[in-house]
Amino acid sequence: xxxxxxxxxxxxxxxxxxxxxxxxxxxxxxxxxxxxxxxxxxxxxxxxxxxxxxxxxxxxxxxxxxxxxxxxxxxxxxxxxxxxxxxxxxxxxxxxxxxxxxxxxxxxxxxxxxxxxxxxxxxxxxxxxxxxxxxxxxxxxxxxxxxxxxxxxxxxxxxxxxxxxxxxxxxxxxxxxxxxxxxxxxxxxxxxxxxxxxxxxxxxxxxxxxxxxxxxxxxxxxxxxxxxxxxxxxxxxxxxxxxxxxxxxxxxxxxxxxxxxxxxxxxxxxxxxxxxxxxxxxxxxxxxxxxxxxxxxxxxxxxxxxxxxxxxxxxxxxxxxxxxxxxxxxxxxxxxxxxxx
Numbered sequence: 001x002x003x004x005x006x007x008x009x010x011x012x013x014x015x016x017x018x019x020x021x022x023x024x025x026x027x028x029x030x031x032x033x034x035x036x037x038x039x040x041x042x043x044x045x046x047x048x049x050x051x052x053x054x055x056x057x058x059x060x061x062x063x064x065x066x067x068x069x070x071x072x073x074x075x076x077x078x079x080x081x082x083x084x085x086x087x088x089x090x091x092x093x094x095x096x097x098x099x100x101x102x103x104x105x106x107x108x109x110x111x112x113x114x115x116x117x118x119x120x121x122x123x124x125x126x127x128x129x130x131x132x133x134x135x136x137x138x139x140x141x142x143x144x145x146x147x148x149x150x151x152x153x154x155x156x157x158x159x160x161x162x163x164x165x166x167x168x169x170x171x172x173x174x175x176x177x178x179x180x181x182x183x184x185x186x187x188x189x190x191x192x193x194x195x196x197x198x199x200x201x202x203x204x205x206x207x208x209x210x211x212x213x214x215x216x217x218x219x220x221x222x223x224x225x226x227x228x229x230x231x232x233x234x235x236x237x238x239x240x241x242x243x244x245x246x247x248x249x250x251x252x253x254x255x256x257x258x259x260x261x262x263x264x265x266x267x268x269x270x271x272x273x274x275x276x277x278x279x280x281x282x283x284x285x286x287x288x289x290x291x292x293x294x295x296x297x298x299x300x301x302x303x304x305x306x307x308x309x310x311x312x313x314x315x316x317x318x319x320x321x322x323x324x325x326x327x328x329x330x331x332x333x334x335x336x337x338x339x340x341x
Contacts (some may be wrong), residue, residue, distance in 0.1 A: 056087055056088065056089050057086070057087070057088050057089070057114045057115070057300075057301060057304055057305075058088070058089045058091075058111070058112070058113040058114050058115075059083065059088050059089070059090050059091075059113060059114060059115045059116070059117065059297055059300050059301075060090075060091050060092075060093065060104075060105075060108035060111070060113045060115075060116050060117070061075075061076070061079050061090060061091070061092045061093075061116075061117045061118075061293065061296070061297065062092075062093050062094065062101060062104045062105050062108060062116065062117070062118045062119070063075065063092075063093075063094040063101075063118070063119045063144070064094065064095065064096050064098070064101050064119050064121040064122070064145070064191075065094045065096070065119075066094070066096055066216075066217060067094065069245075070244065070245060070269040070271075071243060071244065071245075071267055071269065071289055072094065072289070073339070074269070074289040074290045074293070074339065074340070074341075075143070075144065075289045075290065075292055075293035076092050076293060077290055077293065077339060077340065078289065078290035078291060078292065078293030078294035078295075078297075078340070079092065079117070079293035079294060079296065079297045080092075080293075081290075081294055082293070082294045082295075082296075082297040082298040082301070083297050085298070086297070086298060086301040088297060088300075088301055090297060091108070091111075091113075093107075093108075096188075096217075098121070098122035098125030098126075099125060101118075101119075101122075101125065101126070102125050102126060102128065102129045103129075105118060105126065105129035105130070105132075105133065106129050106132065108133075108138075109129070109132055109133050109136050109138060113138060114138070114139075114300070114304055115138060115139050115140070115141070115300030115301075115303070115304060116133055116138055116139075116140045116141075116300075117140075117141050117142075117143055117293075117296035117297060117300065118130070118140060118141075118142060118143075118155075119142070119143060119144045119145050119146065120142050120145050120146020120149055120150060120153070120192070121144075121145045121146070121188075121191045121192060121193060122190065122191070122192070123146050123149035123153060123192065126146075126153060127153055130153050130154060130155065131154065134154055139156045139300060139303055139304075140154075140155050140156060141155055141156050141157040141158065141159070141296050141299055141300060142155045142157070142158040142159070142160070142296075143158065143159045143160050143292045143293065143295075143296040144159075144160045144161075144193070144287075144289070144292050145160065145163075145191065145192060145193035146158070146160075146192065146193070147160055147161075147162055147163065147193075147316055148192070148196075149192070150316070151314070156299075156303065156309060156313060157296075157299050157303075157309060157310045157311055157313065157316075157317065158311070158316040158317065159291075159292050159295040159296050159299070159310075159316070159317045159319060160287065160292055160316065160318070160319055160320075161287035161318060161319055161320035161321055162316070162318060163193045163194075163196035163197045163200065164196045164197075164199065164200040164203075165200065165321070166197060166200060166266065166285055166287070166320060166321035167196060167197040167198065167199060167200015167201045167202075167203070167204075168200040168201070168203055168204040169200075169204075169285070169321055169323075170197075170200070170201050170205075170240065170264065170266075170285060171200065171201045171202070171203060171204030171205035171209075172204050172205075173264075173283070173323070174201070174205050174207065174238060174264070175204070175205060175206050175207075177238075177262075177282070179205075179207055179237055179238040179262075180207040180208065180235075180237055181207060181208050181210070181233070181235045181236050181237050181238070182201065182205060182207060182208070182209050182210070182236070182237075182238040182239075182240055183210050183211075183212055183229065183230075183233070183236045183238070183239050183240065183261075184197070184198035184201055184202075184209055184210070184211055184212070184240045184242075185212045185214060185222075185226065185239060185240065185241050185242065185246060185250065186198060186211060186212070186213050186214070186242060187214055187215070187216025187222065187241075187242060187243060187246055188216055189213050194242050197242055197266055198211060198240070198242075201240060210233070210236070212225065212226065212229055214226065216243065216246060219245075219249055222246065222249050223249050223252050223253050223256070226239070226249070226250060226253035226257075227253040227256045227257045230253060230254065230257035230259040230261060231257050231258075231259075234259070236259065236261050237260065237261050237262065238261060238262050238263075238264060239253075239254070239261050239262070239263045239264070240264050240265065240266075241263065241264075241265040241266070242265070242266045242267070243265070243266065243267050244265060244267045244268055244269040244271070244272035244284065245269070245271075245272075246265065247263055247264075247265035247272060247275065247281050247284070248271060248272065248275060248281075250263045250265075251263060251275065251280050251281070262282050263280070263281045263282060264281065264282045264283050264284070264285075265281060265283075265284050265285070266284070266285045266287070267284065267285070267286070267287060267289070268284045268286045268324055268332070268336065268341060269336065270333075270336040270337050270339070272284055272336075273324070273329055273332065273333050273336040273337075273341075276324060276325065276326055276329045277326065277329050277330070277333065279326060282325070282326075283323055283324060283325045283326075284323070284324045285320065285321045285322070285323060285324075286320055286321070286322045286323075286324050286332070286341070287319055287320030287321060287322075288319040288320055288322070288341070290340045290341065291319045292319050295310070295317060295319070
């Protein structure tokens, strides 16, 4: 603050008084300088707190994956790798029950996260919590499932495989292998991604496509159901499972039933890589779950820090399909052993 100093009358003063007056003026100037510096420091600190460079971004990843499922561990690893790179505080939660998954999203909103990544296996169950997140100003991206619904639900971006396209590619491959009777095994009833896979197979496969619904959370019950079906329908020459661990269950069922059916599957893990290498499973469709988790979290960081929107908010970012067969399985074996493929 600049103010004019009133003129001092030219009157004689004793020498001691002049000395005291000069000292007082110096003290006032020094005090004003200190006050100004302190004020500038406080302003800078306030600006830093409000400007966003002082705090870490918080992101919640909420999926429908089962606990300790190898596929979802890959998704989680990819998400954590992106979080570590970007300096994000990441929380992961999952529940196969759609109502419980919706509550996990609401908990993330209550925790005031900066972004949410969510799967849409049961899209309608996510409609309300996603709307609540948007109302709270929290961006939401989708991954893995719900490619037909993410835009109508108002999500910012989507990362995953077009399951219908992947299913049609499998149908074409079965034709090339001269398969005639395929059994598509769905391990979670009502999951839109799984239904789309089998529907895609049926659309392009020239042979007969049959369906079998099983409980994927109970391996013994699944083995029994699949064994019984193979004994009942002895003409089945191909089993299509929709998860790597279920393909290994199918191997057991084929042995128990004395069937000659071959096995193909969606998704990949290190045990499945070994099965493909040994010829126990013909091929796998890799949708790259590690990449899905990584891209979803990284996209929220890019949006928060740089305003980026992958796909322009109108197109999904596809992570598959890619076929893994006996001829190329060695290329991914090392990465699968490391837990990233």
